[in-house]
Amino acid sequence: MRANALKAGEGIFIASAAMHDIRSIRENPAAFDAGLARRGLAPDAQSLIELDAGLRSVATEMQAGQARRNEASKAIGQAMAKKDMATADALKAEVAALKEGLPALEARERELSAALTDRLLAIPNLPADDVPEGEDEAGNVEVARWGEPRVFDFAPRDHADFGPALGLDFEGAAAMSGARFAALRGGMARLHRALGQYMLDTQTGANGYEEVNPPILVRDEALFGTGQLPKFADDLFRTTDGRWLIPTAEVSLTNLVRESILTEAQLPIRFTALTPCFRSEAGSAGRDTRGFIRQHQFEKVELVAITTPDRSEEEHRHMLASAEGILEALGLPYRRMLLCSGDMGFSARKTFDLEVWLPSQNCYREISSVSNCGDFQARRMNARYRPEGEKGTRFLHTLNGSGLAVGRTLVAVLENGQREDGSVVVPEVLRGYMGGLEVLEPR
């Protein structure tokens, strides 16, 4: 039992309710419901539209009342300026009567507006048209494969078995922190560091991402913006002062543009960061309990792109290539999966997962997830840009992906590079980061 669930009224509810655009739902309810259906969700448009209609009728009535009140108040001011107290007092009495029902209308309007916002905040992004139909991961489509899984002349072992001899210390970490923690020691720590540095250097180099060292403790608003809240509070760690540990640097990097209006010339913006990530893993009891695959704390090099709608597909491809390049440089076989409508994360409209080959499990395991969120997060964050030669503003598109998860990459390097004697070959591109070390030997 976790205590993270936001109590009613506790959360920060974004004032200018953007998220899903109620106007477009109103104009095309069938398309909205069809999108929900692809997500495996029940139709909701009808009920949202009724709520919205109720809200607008109350709002109209409220505004009419306010208009009358404002008009009379002005007249009172004018009368008082002329020292005509009799008229002023008469008007005051009149407005007082007028005002009878107004507070109730205002309260009702607030209530309905908050209710609509709450409903809209809890609805996931709708899948893009080219996302395949499917209920769960069985519906994902393999779209590419790179590299040949190595043929072993001995039975490849699980990293959890041969890792400890190389400095992967589960017991020491468990003694102080509990399950799902590990301490890396000696060459293992350095290999992990080398991986992170190599990834960061590559993303900031040829791939054009700006390095950021962001906060990893954030407030409610940030998590509402990227979509972890309000629905997934139980997956997160919360501090005693009400902040949250980020589950991914996507939160920190994307929120860098919250509530801002960018010029088209500033785009695209590409951010990368190497940060610790924290996840409660509340819903994954029993899964991946052995080894370094699923930890409460892990490091990840995150990629985030902020762009215009017409360029977000292109940016998605670039991000995918940026993540895949790391796997290829490390010589790790992987496959690219296009996630089906039922398996995508809350904020995504289209996601590719990269899965790396793990010989001990004889299968591919997720090591990166690269998503185009369209304008979904931008609406929640109120992040806009000014199109050149146009008057108003439009919502940005945001994308995020791992480039890559450092801990899982370490696992892949260990397992794919293991030798029968329990040593591990250090990939060539990392050797410069390891003082030229070519092989990690058992201690």
Next chain:
RNA sequence: GGAGAGGUGGCAGAGUGGUCGAAUGCGCCGCACUCGAAAUGCGGUUUACGGCAACGUAACGUGGGUUCGAAUCCCACCCUCUCCGCCA
């Protein structure tokens, strides 16, 4: 942690209960003048929501409250700055 100051339009900056969505300056856009430019003059220049429109409503950090009426008064929170303390 203690003490103090402050958050107003793209920017600077006035406004401390009444025709204030907000003076003035800068910037920006248009027009005039000019061969052209500068200078000058005139006009314009926030956003969101509802409405076919006329128009209405809301917004002066955020959220509440007082009042016939709030940028202005009260409460809470957020943020910035200055000084002191502590600290990697």
